Amino acid sequence: MKKKVLSIFLVSVMAVSMLAGCGSDKKETKSADEAAKSAGYAKDAKLKVWGSQEDQDMLQGIIEEFKKENPEAEGWNIETAVVSAADAKNEVLKDPTVAADIFEFASDQIAELQSAGALYRITKNKDEIIANNVENSIDAATVDGEMYGYPNTSNSFFMYYDKSKYTEEEVKSLDTMLAKDLGAGVANFSMDLDNGWYTSSFFFGAGCTLFGEDGTDPKQCDFNNEKGVLVGDYLLDLCTNPKVKNQDDALLLASFKEGKLGASLTGTWNAAALQESLGDNFGVATVPSFTLEDGTIVSPSTIVNFNLYGVNAQTKYPAEAMLLAEYLTNEKSQKTRFEVRNSAPTNKKLAADTELLSTSPAVEVLSKQIETSTVQPSIPQIANFWSPMEAFGQDCIAKAVTKDNMQATMDTMVEGILSKLGD
Template identity: 40%
Template structure:
């Protein structure tokens, strides 16, 4: 670690020497930036993406003499950690957008403004922008989408088969995280159930998971669970089944891509979510989609530099390197035009899922009440306590629980 810092310092110094030819040394401003990222972005095995990018950034800005301090915080918990004590946290950090409100409630996230907003807007899709927007302000520069989709064995299913879950179930064994409430609602959302209004921001509108359309889905799920070709994926049983050949398709995200590639090799197929046959009509499953973004601490001492760095870390250049070193699927609209990147099946599937078969996961605080009831319904179906006889009642109970504030 010390060595790395020393090397970095040397790099920064060298950069300032080369870059600072015209100006005298005293013009450089001393800057100390703390950057938090997941540990795989910093590991040697993965080419030290973060360090490389930060050095590049320093080289581009000879007017600042930047000392970087690196810390480890994964995207899922970074925002919570920053919110706990913003004054002793990173200036720049990577976070998953579903905890955006934690950040804004603690006044810990810096709002982007002016030319930075223009830049973010120019290089991101509408949905991506919305994922980091709260109360009309942008709180981060997105660098990838955070979503799950389908991996399948090409030797079992054709590209035509994977468009429909029911066709797949006839040909092979499919595993789905049935008892995980990040995945299960995809069936309900597909059939017109909504969360917090049309665009997921209207807390007053509440959750509509209780109507006749929801009961239909519950009935479908009960039958699905009874299908011998359907296996519930829990505690890693899906990927283990893929490994021993007892399962031919599963639903997960980019974090498992490398392991699945190792198992299936050239037979690895990746696709957006399939449709399912609900009483004769094909219904498209819709996942909860989110993004991961680079955020800036509102308490940063070096606001300009921090925002500049955040923009750089989510720039096309940094995203390209992120993709090459760590297979992080880029979201920069210009970068996605690139032939080599666009033809990668994982990139295509992830973005296809995000664009076509997902809704933005609502980030309103009330969303916190929506996880346990859905999980309980999934578990109830698995355990056999939810049956066709009480499906209506159980679905309505779930809806009531999702709409209530109580625990």
């Protein structure tokens, strides 16, 4: 389906390009020049856009549409190159003067990029961008009250399940799921138990905070408070439960395919493979609630981060770059990205379009999941978070942790999270 949509999109773009080429003359060129001049833009701007390998054809198509809808950009030289959002920060900071004018980056990179002076502060149509995108995506694009990124897609996780093993009602509660007998050799539930991206959702759901309420205080983390210790006890129970497996993406995909798994946590990137494996039994749901030993029912709050587009502070064409970056992330372009790449939109209208989202059950559930998600902190201290969380998960799996020493274990984990970078 995605290939078909992309083909139609690119054919229409090529047709528009051919028509534009056949009908161009000096009079039209002059009109385009006048449009650029009246709008305050350079008539011959040169811009480079970075994006993932998978996005290249789509980006080129969107850029052609941008030129068609913005006559002032007709003479601009816009090229694309391959640098993924995950790698953007490292590549930009190597030498911002030779980096792309516009680049996609993961929102947890924003603090370091802004601190290094690599991001241009958004000054064009800021209020409109804020109004058009969901609030937590705007928060992720903001540093010290100023916007430095254009929200584009959201990224978190949720639960996939086998409908032949669970009903829609049963998958609302992990306690209910784990109480069910699925037969010999079949795991009821799996997740990456030593990966803080997943396990942190249990702490956030219980009210714990990482780097303070707004995620900006590197001296604050209360995962070792009373509720946090109970969450630690619950995660230990999961690790020692024979009905639960510790699985990364490769293992969970194989288990679902073999019919040996009831449910697991992962993201939209595995939707196509799981839909193929499960067929009519393909099910998706938000992360289920669970019950702590004190009787508290907790709904996990998953970490969410966003892919943003940023403008390089070193660009020679900031006004032109902002115009293009805004177009790359507007409602129309986000819809194209959803249709072609199965990406979850941050645009409010698209996120609320149930008819559109229903064409991708995984994205539809993700859109519900992020309503209660916790935005991943972007301060540099986040680099200290992952290793202590991984160590805690591994110790639980190895049964090196007990409920008797859970408080001391959690204290050590938090101490590691709050230690100085590089220590």
